[in-house]
Amino acid sequence: MQSVALTPIQWAEKACEALMAKFEPEMLPPDRFHYHQGVFLSGMEKCWRETGNQKYYDYLKRWVDSQVLADGSIKKFKPDELDDIQPGVLLFNLYEQTGDERYKKALYNLVPLLKSWKTNPSGGFWHKEHYPNQMWLDGLYMAGPIAVQFGKAFGETEYFDMMTYQAILMEKHTKDPTTGLLYHGWDETKAAKWADPVTGLAPEFWGRAIGWYPVALLEMFEHLPEHHKDKATLVGIVQDLLIALTKFQDPATGLWYQVVDKGDRPDNWLEVSCSALYVHAIAKAVRFGCLDAEYLQYAWKGYQGVIDTLKFDENGHVIIGQICIGTGIGDYAHYIARPTSENDLHGAGAFILMCVEMSLAQPQRSND
Numbered sequence: 579m580q581s582v583a584l585t586p587i588q589w590a591e592k593a594c595e596a597l598m599a600k601f602e603p604e605m606l607p608p609d610r611f612h613y614h615q616g617v618f619l620s621g622m623e624k625c626w627r628e629t630g631n632q633k634y635y636d637y638l639k640r641w642v643d644s645q646v647l648a649d650g651s652i653k654k655f656k657p658d659e660l661d662d663i664q665p666g667v668l669l670f671n672l673y674e675q676t677g678d679e680r681y682k683k684a685l686y687n688l689v690p691l692l693k694s695w696k697t698n699p700s701g702g703f704w705h706k707e708h709y710p711n712q713m714w715l716d717g718l719y720m721a722g723p724i725a726v727q728f729g730k731a732f733g734e735t736e737y738f739d740m741m742t743y744q745a746i747l748m749e750k751h752t753k754d755p756t757t758g759l760l761y762h763g764w765d766e767t768k769a770a771k772w773a774d775p776v777t778g779l780a781p782e783f784w785g786r787a788i789g790w791y792p793v794a795l796l797e798m799f800e801h802l803p804e805h806h807k808d809k810a811t812l813v814g815i816v817q818d819l820l821i822a823l824t825k826f827q828d829p830a831t832g833l834w835y836q837v838v839d840k841g842d843r844p845d846n847w848l849e850v851s852c853s854a855l856y857v858h859a860i861a862k863a864v865r866f867g868c869l870d871a872e873y874l875q876y877a878w879k880g881y882q883g884v885i886d887t888l889k890f891d892e893n894g895h896v897i898i899g900q901i902c903i904g905t906g907i908g909d910y911a912h913y914i915a916r917p918t919s920e921n922d923l924h925g926a927g928a929f930i931l932m933c934v935e936m937s938l939a940q941p942q943r944s945n946d
């Protein structure tokens with residue numbers, strides 16, 4: 579890569595600007611209210627908070643305003659997929675900044691859908707209508723933060739217990755006692771083609787899915803009451819998972835593998851978006867007091883590993899590569915064969931989340 583010395587927040591801004599140059603906000607793909615835009619713009623919102631740069635706020639507001647109609651209805655989304663609930667997290671700040679009631683109405687059109695969400699026999703949310711009984715790790719990021727923040731913002735406290743229950747149920751059934759890692763998904767009925775016939779578990783530990791889970795919990799902690807009955811349990815879950823992940827960090831690059839526990843396989847490959855999510859989560863867990871400060875060394879090593887992969891295009895815009903495109907649950911060969919993309923929205927979003935969080939972390943010692 580070209581040698582460029584930038585601070586973490588400057589890298590976050592570089593990523594925002596690269597995507598802003600590529601897409602007018604109304605044209606961000608896909609053409610509906612979806613978590614790809616949601617995670618990217620969530621990162622941009624955090625970048626706006628740290629920099630005060632109005633253009634980031636204006637950009638994300640333009641996207642939201644292209645999706646949310648005057649009566650608070652969402653122009654185009656799938657009300658039975660958790661992935662299409664997630665971008666609603668952007669509405670809280672816009673409502674706070676503008677006082678425009680349509681943002682609140684939109685939240686009330688989204689979050690209460692969870693009250694009648696289809697569940698498996700244990701009460702776990704289906705990831706999508708056409709994936710009956712399947713719980714995916716990603717689902718906690720899609721529904722957890724928005725529901726807990728909704729509960730806090732509007733006094734709808736039943737959402738606290740709803741989402742802590744989902745988080746605990748998911749970890750209980752997907753955690754591998756040997757590695758401490760979480761399997762990508764769980765089907766209690768064992769009907770999914772990928773489900774283990776005895777446990778109902780997905781066959782592998784997929785990088786990015788594992789990333790969404792602690793990122794979601796740490797977002798939930800920002801709004802969950804400190805004394806909530808499940809808080810201590812969830813803090814323990816975050817600690818155990820992030821400590822387990824440090825054992826699988828590639829010592830040479832600081833990155834993590836697409837299939838996390840199989841870095842010794844020659845066809846496995848280092849994946850940037852999961853690495854960025856893990857760095858973000860480790861650093862944020864340290865900042866929140868969930869992990870000892872010594873764990874920041876893993877975050878800084880991973881951060882530098884991601885930065886070392888970056889390139890630039892002919893216009894000087896940063897290119898974030900080695901991002902696995904979206905993927906369903908499958909076997910090892912399925913994950914390894916997934917194509918990669920450059921500057922796709924959820925990869926850029928993960929990168930921006932990482933950079934903003936690292937800008938808040940204690941600086942690395944000069945001899946590191």
